[in-house]
Amino acid sequence: MTLRAYGPTASFCPRCAAALSVAPPTDCAACGYRLFVNARPSGGVIVLDGGPGELRFLALRRAAQPRAGRWELPGGFCEGAEHPADTAVREAHEELGVGIVLGDLVGMYVGEYEFQGETVPVLDMFFLATLGAGKITLDPAESSDMCWFPLDAPPALAFDTMDSAIRDAAHRLGLRTVTGPV
Ligand SMILES: [Zn+2]
Numbered sequence: 001m002t003l004r005a006y007g008p009t010a011s012f013c014p015r016c017a018a019a020l021s022v023a024p025p026t027d028c029a030a031c032g033y034r035l036f037v038n039a040r041p042s043g044g045v046i047v048l049d050g051g052p053g054e055l056r057f058l059a060l061r062r063a064a065q066p067r068a069g070r071w072e073l074p075g076g077f078c079e080g081a082e083h084p085a086d087t088a089v090r091e092a093h094e095e096l097g098v099g100i101v102l103g104d105l106v107g108m109y110v111g112e113y114e115f116q117g118e119t120v121p122v123l124d125m126f127f128l129a130t131l132g133a134g135k136i137t138l139d140p141a142e143s144s145d146m147c148w149f150p151l152d153a154p155p156a157l158a159f160d161t162m163d164s165a166i167r168d169a170a171h172r173l174g175l176r177t178v179t180g181p182v
Helices: 084-096 160-172
Strands: 040-049 056-062 075-077 100-115 118-131 143-150
Touching (some): 040 160, 075 084, 075 118, 084 100
Antiparallel strands (some): 040 056, 040 075
16 A cells, blocks of 8 residues: 555545545544645746747756656745745756746646655646846756747647646747647
C-alpha cells in the first residue's frame, strides 16, 4: 500500500497518522481532524522578448522530475503565505540568475502535479514579464537548456496549465497559437 500524505487520495491523517477510510474531504475517525485538500498555488512567468510580429517567450528544459526533459515556463510553488506574484519573481531569479520586470497577470489555471507518488491539485498563476539587466545563468539543478520560442508557435510544454497560459498570452497580444511538437 502506498502511503499518500496529501491530495485527493491521501491515505492517512496528517495529525495522528491513523488510516483514513474515506477520501478527503473527511474527518479522521481516530482524532476528529478535518482534512481538506486544496490546490497548491504557484507563480510563474512568460518572459517575452522581441517586437510585434516576432514576439518570443523563454522556455527552460526541466532537469528534474516530474516531467524531466520537457520544456516549461520559469516558476514554482508559493512558500508559506508568499504572494504568487512574489513567487514568480523569486523563482525566475533563482532559475535564470537575473531579475525580471513583472507585468500583468495572464490567468489562473487549475491542474495536477505528480510528485513523490502523489498527484496533487495545483493553482498555477502566470504573469507576463521581461528580463532585467544581466546575462541568464541557468541553475543546472533546475534546467538543462533554454530556448526562445515564437509566442504563436510554442512547443507542447511540461504541464497543461502552461500550454493554456501561452495560448491566453498570445491571444491577449493579438496572436493565434499553433502548438508544435514536444
Ligand atoms: Zn487523526
